Amino acid sequence: ETGVTQSPTHLIKTRGQQVTLRCSSQSGHNTVSWYQQALGQGPQFIFQYYREEENGRGNFPPRFSGLQFPNYSSELNVNALELDDSALYLCASSPGDRGSETQYFGPGTRLLVL
Amino acid sequence: AQTVTQSQPEMSVQEAETVTLSCTYDTSESDYYLFWYKQPPSRQMILVIRQEAYKQQNATENRFSVNFQKAAKSFSLKISDSQLGDAAMYFCAFDTSGTYKYIFGTGTRLKVLA
Numbered sequence: 001e002t003g004v005t006q007s008p009t010h011l012i013k014t015r016g017q018q019v020t021l022r023c024s025s026q027s028g029h030n031t032v033s034w035y036q037q038a039l040g041q042g043p044q045f046i047f048q049y050y051r052e053e054e055n056g057r058g059n060f061p062p063r064f065s066g067l068q069f070p071n072y073s074s075e076l077n078v079n080a081l082e083l084d085d086s087a088l089y090l091c092a093s094s095p096g097d098r099g100s101e102t103q104y105f106g107p108g109t110r111l112l113v114l
Numbered sequence: 115a116q117t118v119t120q121s122q123p124e125m126s127v128q129e130a131e132t133v134t135l136s137c138t139y140d141t142s143e144s145d146y147y148l149f150w151y152k153q154p155p156s157r158q159m160i161l162v163i164r165q166e167a168y169k170q171q172n173a174t175e176n177r178f179s180v181n182f183q184k185a186a187k188s189f190s191l192k193i194s195d196s197q198l199g200d201a202a203m204y205f206c207a208f209d210t211s212g213t214y215k216y217i218f219g220t221g222t223r224l225k226v227l228a
Contacts, residue, residue, distance in 0.1 A: 002158055033214055042118075042205050042218030043159075056215055090159065094214045102149065103214050105159040 004106035025072040025093030037088040116141045120219035135191045137206030149207040
């Protein structure tokens with residue numbers, strides 16, 4: 001295992017609702033990145049947080065937002081859910097915002113929007 | 115913009131045989147990293163092998179090796195002595211300058227036949 005945990009494992013919401021997904025990074029890892037993996041696709045980069053500040057965003061609208069806390073935990077919030085938001089959401093932690101090490105991925109939260 | 119292409123949606127290999135998964139990428143950057151990740155069904159994505167672009171020597175990890183052709187922007191993964199446990203989705207990923215903001219390909223599903 002990678003030492004990165006996510007909760008919940010599965011979630012069902014209806015269109016228009018809001019959702020919060022949680023991630024616990026490896027201890028000492030200051031960077032967390034979030035990815036959306038639609039069914040049958042590769043993960044897509046949503047955004048990254050480094051030392052509690054957003055440090056880059058992919059092509060996702062502002063209704064996708066995040067928080068990172070000093071205790072190596074983080075959240076992904078999605079407002080006004082749409083059907084296309086149904087996906088596996090992965091978080092990944094790394095020791096810094098730049099380096100040659102790999103990221104360590106969590107098991108993901110599978111979100112279904114009805 | 116960087117792109118990663120995996121042209122083989124699915125591959126099959128007999129147990130104990132060798133299989134090669136293909137990946138091509140496009141970038142104008144000179145400093146980057148390439149990865150192969152394995153995602154077993156309902157399990158965490160784990161790193162298989164990593165290659166730094168500035169290194170000419172191909173990376174090797176036990177039964178896994180890469181053929182990194184920088185000029186051709188090709189990064190294939192060779193799995194030798196395939197085992198049943200190798201069955202999974204394999205994703206090729208690109209990272210510019212070690213920013214941990216990965217770009218993934220669409221994946222190759224590997225089936226290992228007993």
